[in-house]
Amino acid sequence: MTTVGFIGLGIMGGPMAVNLAKAGFDVIGYDVVPPRHAFLTQAGGRFATGIAEVVQKADVVVTMVRDSADVEAVTLGEQGILAHARAGQLYVDMSSIAPRTARDVAEVARPLGVRVLDAPVSGGETGAIEGSLSIMVGGDAEDFQAALPILEVVGATVVHVGPHGAGQTVKAANQLIVAGTIELVAEAIVFLEAYRVDTEAAVRVLAGGLAGNRILDRKAAGMLARSFEPGFRIDLHHKDMGIVTSAAREAGVVIPLGSAVAQLIAALKAQGDGGLDHSALLKLVEQLSGRGSQPA
Incomplete structure (x- = not known):
């Protein structure tokens, strides 16, 4: 054994x-x-x-x-x-x-x-x-x-x-995609709520179309309920986005959207929300939109 x-x-x-x-x-x-x-x-x-x-x-x-x-x-x-x-x-x-x-x-x-x-x-x-x-x-x-x-x-x-290091390079790309997707899902939810759409129904239909993704499948329900118990903490995603932006700079690759999301994650951490799940990007979208947290 x-x-x-x-x-x-x-x-x-x-x-x-x-x-x-x-x-x-x-x-x-x-x-x-x-x-x-x-x-x-x-x-x-x-x-x-x-x-x-x-x-x-x-x-x-x-x-x-x-x-x-x-x-x-x-x-x-x-x-x-x-x-x-x-x-x-x-x-x-x-x-x-x-x-x-x-x-x-x-x-x-x-x-x-x-x-x-x-x-x-x-x-x-x-x-x-x-x-x-x-x-x-x-x-x-x-x-x-x-x-x-x-x-x-x-x-x-x-x-x-x-070879050695390739796994971490792919993981950095993974974290770039995940962070960007969470941010877009957060923006979509706040947008839908502003128009008083049935957001649970909206998420179901979005998940079944071309916009479907694992973030909608796994994170949207918690985001709608404003439940941000950590599955993956903002603190850790902040660290990972630092890896992404540094590695991209080293390779001479431009990641404008990724850099913007890295700053949003950094802002959440600076506000004391580092212990929350990374889906808490929704909180920041609400703040930037001048909207208080919606009822669960």
């Missing part, structure tokens, strides 16, 4: 680790917030006292942490993954970080004989719970094949998209 070490048991990592344990993998998890271990142990997993124990006991190590700085600390620190990893071990980072960071980690790991994949995900908390995430993987093709049995437990769409 393959032992999977899972570091980072938050909103996304927790249910992913649980799904691996339920699928029969021997999962040993670690998080800096100890109460998060309970969900994993209830599903049959184990918990470790630190990163060193995870790496020493695991065949494959997976990380799902907040940002590039966290990945660097967890991976490259004095007590990090690579300090304890052994040659041939497979390390899969499923966080959303800068493509350059993913390439740097792979470069440091190469002379140690540690195989690295960057495998960020899309699908939010619901996808993590359901095991229906979309996973975009960068790295060597043979390492991708080795990780596939694990990735297919937590994701419904798992695709190798290129």
Whole structure:
């Protein structure tokens, strides 16, 4: 039985680790917030006292942490993954970080004989719970094949998209599309409400036509109800849009709409709404339109 070490048991990592344990993998998890271990142990997993124990006991190590700085600390620190990893071990980072960071980690790991994949995900908390995430993987093709049995437990769409860093580049494009789509759905809802249209009926018919998209399917009901419990927080999407805009600048690519939405997300964060779901872009559209929050 393959032992999977899972570091980072938050909103996304927790249910992913649980799904691996339920699928029969021997999962040993670690998080800096100890109460998060309970969900994993209830599903049959184990918990470790630190990163060193995870790496020493695991065949494959997976990380799902907040940002590039966290990945660097967890991976490259004095007590990090690579300090304890052994040659041939497979390390899969499923966080959303800068493509350059993913390439740097792979470069440091190469002379140690540690195989690295960057495998960020899309699908939010619901996808993590359901095991229906979309996973975009960068790295060597043979390492991708080795990780596939694990990735297919937590994701419904798992695709190798290129060399190291490619997974993070595709994830950046994903976050660009998601942010833009949420903003347009938010604008459409406020527009419809201004004309006192039956918005629930409007969303149903829009979802069935060319305007149909996953945001309408998964987020519109909460947006109509002004329920912004976080499936994916504004704070995290703000971080991701920083990755997108920086990578686009580095490549000499112009993203005018993406840059505008990045600023709107930044404004929400600055107002103290960073802990809300990214569908809370609706709040900002209402404010800019001079309209108070509509009744649920």
